Amino acid sequence: MWHERKPVAKRGRPDWFPAAGIAVVVVGALSPWAFAQKPTADLPPGPMQAKATTSCLECHEARIILQQRLSKAAWTKEVDKMVKWGAVVDTNDRDALIDYLSLNFGTDQAAYVPPRTSVGKTAVKKRRWRGAGDPSLRLKSGSGRDDAATLLVCRLCSLCRLRSLRSLFLLLRFSLC
Amino acid sequence: MSSRRNFLKQMFGGALAVGAAPSLVARALALPQSGSTEKPGIDMPGEDGLIVRSFRFVDLETPVEYFNTWLTPVPHFFVRNHMHEPSELSADLINSDWRLTVGGEVDKPFGLTFSELSKLEMHSVVNTLECAGNGRSLHRPQVPGIQWGKGAMGTARFSGPRLRDVLQRAGIKPTGKHVMFRGLDEVPGKVPPFIRSIPIEKALDSDTLIATHMNGAALTKHHGFPARALVPGWIGAASCKSLTDITVLDAEFVGNFMSPGYRMPNQPIKPGDAVKPEDTHPLTALNVKSVIAGPIEGARVKAGKVAVHGAAWAGENNIAKVEVSTDGGTSWNAAGLGHDEARYAWRLWNYAWTARSGDYTILSRATDSEGRTQPATALWNPSGYLYNAVDQVKIHVA
Numbered sequence: 001m002w003h004e005r006k007p008v009a010k011r012g013r014p015d016w017f018p019a020a021g022i023a024v025v026v027v028g029a030l031s032p033w034a035f036a037q038k039p040t041a042d043l044p045p046g047p048m049q050a051k052a053t054t055s056c057l058e059c060h061e062a063r064i065i066l067q068q069r070l071s072k073a074a075w076t077k078e079v080d081k082m083v084k085w086g087a088v089v090d091t092n093d094r095d096a097l098i099d100y101l102s103l104n105f106g107t108d109q110a111a112y113v114p115p116r117t118s119v120g121k122t123a124v125k126k127r128r129w130r131g132a133g134d135p136s137l138r139l140k141s142g143s144g145r146d147d148a149a150t151l152l153v154c155r156l157c158s159l160c161r162l163r164s165l166r167s168l169f170l171l172l173r174f175s176l177c
Numbered sequence: 178m179s180s181r182r183n184f185l186k187q188m189f190g191g192a193l194a195v196g197a198a199p200s201l202v203a204r205a206l207a208l209p210q211s212g213s214t215e216k217p218g219i220d221m222p223g224e225d226g227l228i229v230r231s232f233r234f235v236d237l238e239t240p241v242e243y244f245n246t247w248l249t250p251v252p253h254f255f256v257r258n259h260m261h262e263p264s265e266l267s268a269d270l271i272n273s274d275w276r277l278t279v280g281g282e283v284d285k286p287f288g289l290t291f292s293e294l295s296k297l298e299m300h301s302v303v304n305t306l307e308c309a310g311n312g313r314s315l316h317r318p319q320v321p322g323i324q325w326g327k328g329a330m331g332t333a334r335f336s337g338p339r340l341r342d343v344l345q346r347a348g349i350k351p352t353g354k355h356v357m358f359r360g361l362d363e364v365p366g367k368v369p370p371f372i373r374s375i376p377i378e379k380a381l382d383s384d385t386l387i388a389t390h391m392n393g394a395a396l397t398k399h400h401g402f403p404a405r406a407l408v409p410g411w412i413g414a415a416s417c418k419s420l421t422d423i424t425v426l427d428a429e430f431v432g433n434f435m436s437p438g439y440r441m442p443n444q445p446i447k448p449g450d451a452v453k454p455e456d457t458h459p460l461t462a463l464n465v466k467s468v469i470a471g472p473i474e475g476a477r478v479k480a481g482k483v484a485v486h487g488a489a490w491a492g493e494n495n496i497a498k499v500e501v502s503t504d505g506g507t508s509w510n511a512a513g514l515g516h517d518e519a520r521y522a523w524r525l526w527n528y529a530w531t532a533r534s535g536d537y538t539i540l541s542r543a544t545d546s547e548g549r550t551q552p553a554t555a556l557w558n559p560s561g562y563l564y565n566a567v568d569q570v571k572i573h574v575a
Contacts, residue, residue, distance in 0.1 A: 036217055036218060036219055036220040037218060037219045038218045038219075038230045038233050039219050039220075039221075039233075040233060041232075058365070058366070059365035059366050059368070060231065060234060060365070061231055061232050061233040063229065063230065063231050063232065064231050064323070067230065067314075067323070067324040068321055068324065069319045069324075070317075070319065071320055072400065073319075074320075074321055076323075078321055084367070085366050085367050085368045085369075086365070086366020086367035086368065087366065091272055107318070107403075111314075112324070114229050114230060115218065115228075115229050116218050116219070116227060116228055116229060116240075117218050117219050117220070117221045117224040117225065117226060117227045117228055117229060117237065118218030118219065118220050118221070118225075118226075118347050119218060119225060119226040120225065120226075147248075147250040147251055147252070147392045147393070147394065170549060
């Protein structure tokens with residue numbers, strides 16, 4: 001029973017150590033830092049999900065659709081424009097596709113909340129564009145320094161949680177950058 | 178039994194602690210607070226903490242809280258693509274067959290290798306680049322397109338040869354009136370290619386560049402490697418990325434991205450009104466505009482000194498003043514302007530507010546050197562371009 005508690009004898013190494021160790025390894029591996037989010041989104045379920053996926057996502061990802069909030073008239077225009085631009089939609093499916101989009105992405109739906117790219121992953125892979133890396137093709141002054149300085153100030157400012165110091169940093173940032 | 182239970186309990190506790198750690202650390206580091214920071218991000222090398230409007234093709238927005246430095250670091254700089262980025266472009270520019278060709282209404286058409294382009298005299302322009310559709314999601318009724326919030330913009334130092342040096346080498350014929358750009362974007366389906374043109378006067382301006390560098394480093398793929406047009410003060414779409422063709426034309430280019438794309442009705446219209454193409458004009462310079470970078474929407478701050486701060490810009494004009502209202506627009510206070518300035522770049526601004534507890538609507542309003550002021554409501558238009566209403570955030574002071 002979970003509510004039973006027995007006094008735990010003190011030992012050299014706390015008895016939670018192995019349990020915590022396993023938890024750290026298992027959950028650490030599953031934590032957001034170990035697993036980034038799937039880059040592309042899916043269309044919502046519905047009778048036209050599969051056909052819409054084939055017709056629309058050939059050229060662009062689902063978020064282009066997920067973020068729209070349009071009337072049926074506006075969706076009709078969009079579908080017809082996309083067909084003109086090469087989307088393959090069976091004539092018999094056109095109305096059903098417009099209904100599916102209007103139902104899921106109508107003007108009365110709550111706004112779509114988009115994800116973000118990972119924070120702090122600013123490092124570009126070592127393999128540089130050769131044209132860019134060639135010293136003869138580089139700018140003579142300030143190569144990358146603009147970014148290094150501003151990112152440093154950003155980091156310093158965001159590290160500081162004390163409001164008074166934060167204000168000071170903000171002022172510094174304001175006058176420096 | 179009991180020890181196994183304890184073990185399980187401890188594992189559960191440890192799991193909670195480790196699971197919570199990223200969000201706790203994220204809070205301790207004061208990472209961007211709004212939106213989905215609790216969820217894992219999407220890994221995209223070189224792009225840091227940006228809002229993903231679309232992953233394929235790549236459209237990324239800068240969260241407003243990053244608008245606190247005069248130059249926006251490239252990893253925080255918004256990305257706009259109409260179609261797929263070039264996949265076949267060799268990173269090895271020295272040996273690649275990449276050429277920038279200059280032709281059309283010129284006496285001597287020619288092509289440049291990247292090495293040749295890099296040997297031309299370099300110039301730098303600090304420019305605020307803003308997508309014409311920035312703020313589209315704020316128009317009512319809503320219109321189709323990428324639903325940008327407030328952050329499809331940024332300021333960077335762009336460097337490269339002047340476009341006019343290249344055009345003059347080719348020799349512009351008297352018939353040359355517009356300059357067309359074409360890039361390496363990969364066109365999906367039967368989508369019209371992304372081709373646009375600018376008038377010859379703007380092309381010959383000494384600040385219009387063929388940029389190869391951004392903030393002192395070579396352009397990244399997302400920002401138009403290896404070279405892009407940089408048409409300062411104008412909508413982002415004018416500054417074509419991954420440039421390959423510069424063609425002098427005798428008239429404005431005819432194509433989807435010049436018309437009906439990127440045009441504004443000549444007269445204000447109501448939603449639902451039909452607009453004839455001849456009653457529209459192409460978008461050029463940006464509007465007067467300001468944005469509040471902090472406090473951010475929904476923030477809870479402590480009573481006392483609160484720095485209300487942000488950025489203001491006006492395309493080809495200068496910012497004359499920025500005013501801040503902390504009472505929903507009843508009274509306005511002058512904000513201080515940052516000392517960094519350049520013709521086409523935003524000015525940072527700051528207003529030291531002494532806040533008492535309560536709920537507030539904070540507004541910012543910019544006025545430019547031509548006397549243009551941000552309106553209370555932006556001019557609605559069918560494609561949702563040039564949103565520039567007075568900015569506002571709602572916050573709570575405890």
